[in-house]
Amino acid sequence: MNKLPPLALHVAVLLCVAFASAYASASVAGGGEPRLERQRELVRLVRQDCGSCHGLSLAGGLGPALLPAAVAEKPVELLVGTIMDGRPGTAMPGWSRFVSAPEAEWVVRQLIAGFPQDGGGQ
Amino acid sequence: MTIRLPRLSLPQLCAVALATLLLAACSSTPAPRGTGDLGLVIERASGQVAVVETTGRSRLATVQGLGDLSHAHVTYSRDGRYGYVFGRDGGLTKVDLLLGRIDRRVVQAGNSIGGSISQDGRLVVAQNYDPGGIRVFDADTLEPLSEVPAEYAPGFRSKVVGLADLPGQRFAYALFEAGEIWVTDLSDPRQPRTQRYPAGRQPYDALVTPDGRHFIAGLFGEDGLALLDLWHPEQGVRKILSGYGRGEQPLPVYKMPHLRGWAVAGDYAWLPAIGRHEVLVVDTRDWREVARVPVHSQPVFVMARPDGRQVWVNFAFPDNGKLQVIDTESRSVVETLEPGRAVLHMEFTPRGEAVWVSARDDDKVVVYDTETRRPLAELPAAKPSGIFFTSRAARTGF
Numbered sequence: 221m222n223k224l225p226p227l228a229l230h231v232a233v234l235l236c237v238a239f240a241s242a243y244a245s246a247s248v249a250g251g252g253e254p255r256l257e258r259q260r261e262l263v264r265l266v267r268q269d270c271g272s273c274h275g276l277s278l279a280g281g282l283g284p285a286l287l288p289a290a291v292a293e294k295p296v297e298l299l300v301g302t303i304m305d306g307r308p309g310t311a312m313p314g315w316s317r318f319v320s321a322p323e324a325e326w327v328v329r330q331l332i333a334g335f336p337q338d339g340g341g342q
Numbered sequence: 343m344t345i346r347l348p349r350l351s352l353p354q355l356c357a358v359a360l361a362t363l364l365l366a367a368c369s370s371t372p373a374p375r376g377t378g379d380l381g382l383v384i385e386r387a388s389g390q391v392a393v394v395e396t397t398g399r400s401r402l403a404t405v406q407g408l409g410d411l412s413h414a415h416v417t418y419s420r421d422g423r424y425g426y427v428f429g430r431d432g433g434l435t436k437v438d439l440l441l442g443r444i445d446r447r448v449v450q451a452g453n454s455i456g457g458s459i460s461q462d463g464r465l466v467v468a469q470n471y472d473p474g475g476i477r478v479f480d481a482d483t484l485e486p487l488s489e490v491p492a493e494y495a496p497g498f499r500s501k502v503v504g505l506a507d508l509p510g511q512r513f514a515y516a517l518f519e520a521g522e523i524w525v526t527d528l529s530d531p532r533q534p535r536t537q538r539y540p541a542g543r544q545p546y547d548a549l550v551t552p553d554g555r556h557f558i559a560g561l562f563g564e565d566g567l568a569l570l571d572l573w574h575p576e577q578g579v580r581k582i583l584s585g586y587g588r589g590e591q592p593l594p595v596y597k598m599p600h601l602r603g604w605a606v607a608g609d610y611a612w613l614p615a616i617g618r619h620e621v622l623v624v625d626t627r628d629w630r631e632v633a634r635v636p637v638h639s640q641p642v643f644v645m646a647r648p649d650g651r652q653v654w655v656n657f658a659f660p661d662n663g664k665l666q667v668i669d670t671e672s673r674s675v676v677e678t679l680e681p682g683r684a685v686l687h688m689e690f691t692p693r694g695e696a697v698w699v700s701a702r703d704d705d706k707v708v709v710y711d712t713e714t715r716r717p718l719a720e721l722p723a724a725k726p727s728g729i730f731f732t733s734r735a736a737r738t739g740f
Binding site: 313318 | 386387410411412413430431452453455471472501503518544546562594595596597598659660684702703
């Protein structure tokens with residue numbers, strides 16, 4: 221696991237505190253990263269179920285590609301918002317029923333870095 | 343003790359050697375078999391397909407090297423020997439089911455969603471998201487013959503969905519961004535002729551009725567479906583089941599439904615309601631809604647058993663662990679099954695006594711008796727998705 225720079229860690233901790241009340245069952249650990257078990261679930265969710273529209277390899281389908289080159293140029297908050305609330309007028313639904321905002325942000329950061337394969341998670 | 347060999351002349355020796363070789367060759371050649379009970383199961387995560395047979399319910403072979411099969415479709419040669427597998431990454435692979443190996447393979451686009459075969463079996467057509475359009479291939483050699491870019495306005499190309507073969511070497515398909523239905527005539531496969539019809543907002547998939555007459559596109563962007571009568575295309579597209587949501591807010595759609603000719607059972611078509619926990623029933627004689635059947639969740643595949651007496655339904659994430667069976671006479675759910683986690687697809691045997699169901703997250707295919715709804719067999723499979731039997735070879739729109 222990569223060490224986060226102090227500022228990012230600070231922001232992540234703040235985010236965690238902010239969302240802790242909204243997500244009583246939040247599985248995000250103190251360090252701003254979901255627990256390993258949850259990471260695996262998120263990787264599977266993205267690869268398999270987001271993959272219905274974005275492709276298992278995330279190279280795109282009915283939905284756009286989610287490869288690093290495609291997502292890196294967009295603001296992280298916009299991408300987190302899209303995951304949580306969907307994009308009205310498009311086929312993208314909101315996924316807030318299934319992921320918390322910190323989890324969505326973790327997913328976005330993984331997408332930017334190059335998303336892990338299913339069955340891995342670490 | 344020594345064995346005395348008879349003395350043979352050179353020609354005699356050659357004859358003996360040849361006979362021995364022929365015998366050896368014969369003994370290693372399996373008995374000829376038909377293709378009517380064969381099929382392919384997509385193993386999506388490992389880029390391979392299983393060749394299966396539905397009589398003994400077994401896997402005959404595994405064929406590897408088909409690329410990204412996260413969304414895959416198979417159409418069959420008219421003799422059922424070859425399956426044309428269209429992969430997400432634009433790969434088009436001609437799989438020989440009898441020999442259990444790849445016959446030919448081309449990568450024909452950047453992002454593909456499926457394909458179809460012409461009435462005479464000579465042309466294979468791929469439908470692509472990127473670059474948006476259709477491409478035409480020789481079914482024997484996979485040599486590219488022509489293409490129709492889905493350029494609906496200068497510089498704008500649309501994703502193509504719902505490709506269906508029609509009688510007379512024609513193909514119908516819908517354009518997601520353009521909101522149109524196109525019909526392309528490939529009587530001259532190198533000179534496609536295309537007619538365009540406005541259809542409605544965001545068609546996501548389509549079907550042609552088993553008689554090849556009516557092409558129906560499901561619309562994501564509005565309540566209703568677009569119907570084109572191919573006997574009278576000059577009349578244009580007509581909306582059916584308009585406002586089936588009656589102004590209610592649709593639920594978020596986590597997986598798009600799939601449409602094919604399996605929707606038709608007798609005089610009725612059974613269609614998934616998008617963003618709703620309902621199956622819509624429409625009379626194909628006047629295209630009016632006659633009923634809606636409440637189901638477990640949002641339907642993905644709504645498939646009539648070949649005799650039309652039952653309709654089987656699977657569901658979108660996160661409710662994709664269940665299957666429901668609708669009795670078409672009473673128009674009610676008579677059975678709820680739990681075959682495994684992430685039920686992605688199902689396929690009836692040619693005459694419908696059994697149905698094969700893929701449970702992706704449990705790495706298995708479950709075979710049910712459709713009458714008793716009891717499991718008959720389970721086959722291990724790696725992340726199985728689509729199941730395609732060769733009986734599709736004889737059906738228009740598959």
